[in-house]
Amino acid sequence: MDLSFSKEDLAFRDEVREFLQNSLPPDVKDRCDRGLHPTREGQIRWQKILHEKGWMAPNWPKEYGGTGWSITQKYIAAHEFGQASAPIATPFGVSMVGPVIYTFGNQEQKDQYLPRILASEDWWCQGYSEPGSGSDLASLQTKAVRDGDDYIVNGQKIWTSYAHYADMIFCLVRTDPKAKQQEGISFLLIDMKTPGITVKPIYGIDKENSLNEVFFEDVRVPVKNRIGEENKGWTYAKFLLGNERTGIARVARSKRQVVRVREIAAAEMSGGRPLIEDPDFIAKLTRIEVDLMALEYTELRMLSMLANGKKLSAEPSLLKIRGTEIQQRLTELMVESLGMYGAPYEPERDYAGRNDIHPGPDYAHGPMAEHLYLRAATIYGGSNEIQRNIVSKMVLGL
Amino acid sequence: MDFELSDEQGMLKDSVERFVKDNYSSEARAKLADSEAGFSEDHWKMMAELGWLGMPFAEEVGGFGGGAVETAIMMECMGRGLVLEPFLATVILGGGLVTEAGSADQIEAIIPAVIEGNMKLAFAYAEPKSRFDLNNVETTASKSGDGYVLNGHKSVVYHGTAADKIIVSARTSGNAMDEDGISLFLVDNGASGLTRRDYRTVDGQRAADFTLENLKVGADALLGVEGKAYPVIEKVVERAIGALCAEAVGAMQQANEITNEYIKERKQFGVPIGKFQVLQHRMVDMYMEAEQSKSMSDMVAMKLSLEDEKERKRAVAAAKAQVGKAAKFVGQQSIQLHGGMGMTDEYSIGHYFKRLTTIEMLFGNTDYHFKKFAELSA
Ligand SMILES: Cc1cc2nc3c(=O)[nH]c(=O)nc-3n(C[C@H](O)[C@H](O)[C@H](O)COP(=O)(O)OP(=O)(O)OC[C@H]3O[C@@H](n4cnc5c(N)ncnc54)[C@H](O)[C@@H]3O)c2cc1C
Numbered sequence: 001m002d003l004s005f006s007k008e009d010l011a012f013r014d015e016v017r018e019f020l021q022n023s024l025p026p027d028v029k030d031r032c033d034r035g036l037h038p039t040r041e042g043q044i045r046w047q048k049i050l051h052e053k054g055w056m057a058p059n060w061p062k063e064y065g066g067t068g069w070s071i072t073q074k075y076i077a078a079h080e081f082g083q084a085s086a087p088i089a090t091p092f093g094v095s096m097v098g099p100v101i102y103t104f105g106n107q108e109q110k111d112q113y114l115p116r117i118l119a120s121e122d123w124w125c126q127g128y129s130e131p132g133s134g135s136d137l138a139s140l141q142t143k144a145v146r147d148g149d150d151y152i153v154n155g156q157k158i159w160t161s162y163a164h165y166a167d168m169i170f171c172l173v174r175t176d177p178k179a180k181q182q183e184g185i186s187f188l189l190i191d192m193k194t195p196g197i198t199v200k201p202i203y204g205i206d207k208e209n210s211l212n213e214v215f216f217e218d219v220r221v222p223v224k225n226r227i228g229e230e231n232k233g234w235t236y237a238k239f240l241l242g243n244e245r246t247g248i249a250r251v252a253r254s255k256r257q258v259v260r261v262r263e264i265a266a267a268e269m270s271g272g273r274p275l276i277e278d279p280d281f282i283a284k285l286t287r288i289e290v291d292l293m294a295l296e297y298t299e300l301r302m303l304s305m306l307a308n309g310k311k312l313s314a315e316p317s318l319l320k321i322r323g324t325e326i327q328q329r330l331t332e333l334m335v336e337s338l339g340m341y342g343a344p345y346e347p348e349r350d351y352a353g354r355n356d357i358h359p360g361p362d363y364a365h366g367p368m369a370e371h372l373y374l375r376a377a378t379i380y381g382g383s384n385e386i387q388r389n390i391v392s393k394m395v396l397g398l
Numbered sequence: 399m400d401f402e403l404s405d406e407q408g409m410l411k412d413s414v415e416r417f418v419k420d421n422y423s424s425e426a427r428a429k430l431a432d433s434e435a436g437f438s439e440d441h442w443k444m445m446a447e448l449g450w451l452g453m454p455f456a457e458e459v460g461g462f463g464g465g466a467v468e469t470a471i472m473m474e475c476m477g478r479g480l481v482l483e484p485f486l487a488t489v490i491l492g493g494g495l496v497t498e499a500g501s502a503d504q505i506e507a508i509i510p511a512v513i514e515g516n517m518k519l520a521f522a523y524a525e526p527k528s529r530f531d532l533n534n535v536e537t538t539a540s541k542s543g544d545g546y547v548l549n550g551h552k553s554v555v556y557h558g559t560a561a562d563k564i565i566v567s568a569r570t571s572g573n574a575m576d577e578d579g580i581s582l583f584l585v586d587n588g589a590s591g592l593t594r595r596d597y598r599t600v601d602g603q604r605a606a607d608f609t610l611e612n613l614k615v616g617a618d619a620l621l622g623v624e625g626k627a628y629p630v631i632e633k634v635v636e637r638a639i640g641a642l643c644a645e646a647v648g649a650m651q652q653a654n655e656i657t658n659e660y661i662k663e664r665k666q667f668g669v670p671i672g673k674f675q676v677l678q679h680r681m682v683d684m685y686m687e688a689e690q691s692k693s694m695s696d697m698v699a700m701k702l703s704l705e706d707e708k709e710r711k712r713a714v715a716a717a718k719a720q721v722g723k724a725a726k727f728v729g730q731q732s733i734q735l736h737g738g739m740g741m742t743d744e745y746s747i748g749h750y751f752k753r754l755t756t757i758e759m760l761f762g763n764t765d766y767h768f769k770k771f772a773e774l775s776a
Contacts, residue, residue: 134737136666159738204741205733205748211741269527272534272575280765332726335755336763339529340554343756345600359595359607360526360553368600375733375751376741383737385676 005072013076020084023049033085033260034366035331037210037373040123040165047089047120056118057094059243064102064110065118071303082252083259090162092124093117095247097170100187100236104228113168113189127157127171127190127214128237134159135386137172138181138234142216144173144188146223151175151188153196153219159380163199163212166192176231187233189225196220206372207347241382242316248381249323251296257330258289264337264363275337288329295322314394317387324377324384331371338364345369401696407471413448414475417441422479424746430482431602431749435560437482446515451489455497459509466637466702470644470695477648480753482603484518484557490641492519494634495565499582499622508563508584520561522552522608523631530762532567532631533577537610539568546570546620548583548591548613556760558606559596561587566610570625577628582621589613601753636714639761640702643695643721646757650688650724653732653750657681660747661735677735684731687724694720708774715771721757722764729754 005013028042050056058074060066069077081088089095098117101109116122133140142155153173163169169190176184190197196219202211227236262285265276275281299319302312335342341360345368358365378384392398403411421441430438445451453468455461462468469490476485489512496508496519511517528534537550548568558564564585572579585592591613596606622630658681661672671677698717704710729751733740740747758764 129738132665134666135671136668139666203743205743205752207743211738268529270529271531275529280769284765328730336759336765340524340759341526342759343554343599343601344597344605346598359597372600372752375730376738378734379737379741383734385674388676 005076009072009076012073013080016077016080017084019053019055020080020086023053024084024086025049028087029085032087033256035370035373036366037208038087038090040162043087043090044120044123046087050089051118051120056089056120057098059095060098060102060114064098064114071300071307075300075303078252079255082254082256085256089120090123091247092126092162092166092170093122095243096126096240097124097168097189099243100170100227100240103239104187104236108224109189109227122167123162123165125160125163125166125169125192125214127160127163127169129159130156131158135383137237138185140172140174140185142171142173143177144175144186144221146175147220149223150220151186151223151226153188153190153216153221155216157214157216158212159202160199160212160214161210163192163214164201164209168192169214170227172233172237175233179231182234184231185233185237186230187227187236188221189227190219190221194219194221204373205375206369207345208369208373210373248377249295249299249319250327251292251299251323254292254323254326254330255296257327257334258285258292260363261285261330261334261337264334264367267361267363268337268339270339281337284333288326288333291322292326295319295326298322314390317382317391320381321384321387321391324374327374327377331367331374334367335371338367342368403471407468410453410468411471411475414450414472415478417444417448418475418479418481422481424749427480427482427602427746427749428744436598436602436604437484437560441481441483442518443515445483445485446513450485451515452513454489455493455509455513459497459505460513461509466640466699469637469641470699473641473644474648474695477645477650477753478652480602480649480749484520484560486638486641486645487520487557487561488512488518490638491521491634492561492563492565494637495521495582495621495630496584498634499627499630504584504618504621517563518557518561520555520558520564521634522555522558522564522566523635524553524555526551526553527574530766531575532635533580533628534575535567535569535580536574537566537568539570539581539583541570542614545614545616546583548585548610548615550610552608552610554599554605555608556599556603556605558587558594558608559604563587564592564608565621566608567627567631568610572625579625580627580631581624582627582630583615583619584621585610585613585615585619589615599756601756602749603756635761636710637702639714639718640695640698642757642760643691643698643717646721646725646754647688647692647695649750649754649757650684650691650728653728653747653754654681654684654688656747656750657684657732657735660739664737664739671735680731680735684728687727691721691724712771712774715767715774718762719764719767719771722767725754725758726764 028046058067058069062068101113130140144151144153171188171190172185173188174184175186196217198215200213201209203209266274268275270278341364344359452461453464457463493512539546539548564587566583566585569579570581591611593609594606599605662670664671694717698713701713732747733751736747739745
């Protein structure tokens with residue numbers, strides 16, 4: 001056991017810090033820091049800079065374009081990105097479908113898709129959930145019927161984040177309606193420009209459009225776009241969900257949020273003195289900070305187990321549960337720290353730019369938007385109730 | 399002791415319930431919230447015709463002489479429908495300040511117009527640095543000739559856009575935190591020297607910030623005794639808190655019913671999700687929080703007329719603290735139990751969550767009132 005950083009690690013930290021200082025576009029940083037949805041253009045512009053540096057995919061093996069960082073280096077980079085409010089790459093390509101492709105895909109698929117993910121030439125979205133199949137994902141109904149060298153896909157996906165930005169969608173589809181639920185599913189990669197696909201926006205409680213419905217009507221998808229074997233899609237889907245759950249803890253972002261809450265509370269006054277001097281406020285913030293530290297070391301402990309070749313069962317669920325609870329508590333506290341200036345709220349889409357000038361202090365633009373959106377954090381990626389079911393069954397044997 | 403409603407109170411409740419049912423379907427409410435004004439003048443006229451805008455005012459000025467209990471009955475029903483009209487701002491806050499502090503002339507000039515639905519009011523008390531402290535007033539009013547000159551910034555004035563007159567708290571003497579030296583002024587919306595910034599709030603309502611720059615008012619703009627407004631403000635805000643508690647109770651009960659219905663209908667894993675014990679227990683906790691809040695809201699409505707100031711203030715602080723805590727829990731969990739559906743603007747539950755979120759903040763959040771209660775109990 002050892003927590004110290006080597007001289008090389010410290011040099012690496014300086015390198016990351018300097019890179020972010022020099023290369024992160026201020027507009028991208030600003031949206032990320034405020035907790036606003038990225039713009040497509042800004043996100044891609046930043047990802048191209050990351051790609052040029054070779055830092056697009058820290059978790060990929062080196063042979064596919066990963067960074068080859070040690071777990072300590074990954075930890076350092078994540079921390080620095082978080083503190084600098086530098087967005088990480090959108091997860092759908094790099095963190096979700098990428099690992100599925102290099103783990104289960106064939107050579108042609110690897111050659112075709114992985115470089116395009118790294119270069120941000122394809123924006124991916126995740127077509128898992130359906131109106132009738134959320135927590136019970138395996139009950140999904142979207143059908144794919146074989147017709148020569150194609151599948152013909154019919155059905156509907158919902159809650160598809162950023163489908164309106166996407167070039168590609170990875171989809172779970174039912175290829176064998178007669179088999180047991182989990183055994184009749186296949187994993188398809190579908191070009192969003194294929195005829196028969198319609199994307200319909202869903203406006204969220206934050207009044208922004210990040211969610212969508214995606215409709216498939218006789219959509220022809222080449223059989224070569226299937227990952228792995230027919231009817232084995234559930235295996236790949238679960239592999240992906242396991243990865244999703246780890247990333248979702250977002251420890252580094254929460255550490256930055258702690259700093260922001262402190263900054264806001266130092267500027268806000270309460271009873272004639274800075275809010276940060278209010279013992280009740282400090283007590284609340286401190287409780288979150290200690291929980292966050294415990295989470296951080298839990299994550300590191302798990303990563304270290306993985307690096308030492310040990311197998312985890314459902315432990316990542318713990319990271320997802322606690323990580324999302326902390327994210328919600330932090331944005332809630334941030335909104336609380338604004339006093340009544342938490343209440344003004346105008347969605348960006350209706351009033352292009354108007355909300356950029358918040359009637360209150362500048363830092364009041366953002367927290368409510370993030371607070372609203374993050375109510376979803378305990379729902380997406382497998383709800384926290386489902387995660388608790390998984391831990392009780394898989395880890396505790398209940 | 400009796401928590402039951404009288405026949406007349408029962409009729410009042412029926413009539414507000416009917417109004418909400420007829421006019422506040424979730425689609426109709428969403429449309430109104432997105433409209434330019436954010437509420438309906440037609441509804442406002444209807445409320446006047448039904449006598450609601452005169453409910454708490456004395457019969458001498460054309461009101462119905464109702465008390466906090468009648469206000470609570472109405473607010474609870476309005477909370478169920480997330481009603482958007484500026485009833486609290488105009489009738490409870492504005493009307494309350496005018497009747498408590500105003501001269502006979504001022505009352506005569508304003509209250510009948512309010513009751514008829516021809517005048518709206520808003521109360522500008524908060525400032526960028528005041529947070530929830532009503533005594534923290536930095537806006538100044540200095541004597542000048544017969545009148546006053548006002549300077550300062552008033553923030554997040556609910557319905558400041560629609561109001562014909564703004565009631566502004568300003569300091570005529572003393573220092574920022576002093577309770578003494580605060581005065582109230584009646585200012586015409588649009589007066590020269592008054593700059594308004596309009597915006598929407600997260601709960602679908604409207605608010606505004608005001609900048610007062612050498613705003614000149616006559617001596618007749620002073621509402622009440624110069625420098626002695628603080629006790630009046632406190633008293634009227636206590637009533638507003640009572641009203642907000644009732645609104646929150648209505649909103650929580652409705653949110654719970656919507657959620658309860660949803661988890662009975664929504665199926666996953668072949669069964670209604672309401673069959674999962676963890677959700678059953680969560681729903682029970684939500685129900686208990688709403689019930690506890692209902693008890694506190696009824697309690698405070700009955701205690702608002704107490705002469706014993708300390709007892710009254712403790713009741714108000716305790717009620718707001720309970721309701722604030724419950725509003726957060728019920729609002730957040732209603733979304734959680736809906737899954738993705740709870741995150742959509744089109745579906746009603748998110749709107750309950752958002753109004754419950756702002757009620758928790760208004761006139762002091764949960765922490766603020768816990769602290770106040772502790773101080774009053776010491
Ligand atoms: C902001 C956001 C972004 C999303 N992005 C995507 C995306 O890009 N791609 C995609 O495919 N999907 C996405 N989703 C969908 C997400 O994965 C689903 O919302 C989630 O799986 C829950 O499903 P549901 O919404 O149908 O809720 P339901 O499954 O209907 O759940 C409703 C409630 O019941 C509870 N519940 C359900 N089953 C059980 C049980 N067995 N025991 C106890 N409690 C239970 C849930 O925890 C929840 O509280 C997104 C969702 C949101 C909100």
